[in-house]
Amino acid sequence: MMVEIGQKVKVCRLRDRVSNDIMDKLGKVGTVEDFKMTDGSGVGAVVTFEDNSSSWFFEDELKTVEPANK
Numbered sequence: 001m002m003v004e005i006g007q008k009v010k011v012c013r014l015r016d017r018v019s020n021d022i023m024d025k026l027g028k029v030g031t032v033e034d035f036k037m038t039d040g041s042g043v044g045a046v047v048t049f050e051d052n053s054s055s056w057f058f059e060d061e062l063k064t065v066e067p068a069n070k
Contacts, residue, residue: 003045007032008065011047015058022055029065030054 003009009032011025030047036056038044044056 003032003059003062003064005032005034009045009047009062010065011057011061012063013061015061021053025049025053025055 008029010029011027014022014026025047028049030049032045033048033054034046036044036046038056038058042058044058045062046054046056047062048054
């Protein structure tokens, strides 16, 4: 899956142990705002949520909800 900036995505899983703040994002929908290079294992997507918080996720942790606004 290749996500695009502006696309709505849902956090469907988390690979690693994370803080409670990030754990609370599981099942939430947000908008892809940018991309981030990870620790050598790929590219992550920076997702912003309705509460204006944001975090980055690996692409396999996200499921697309709707196409990017073009």
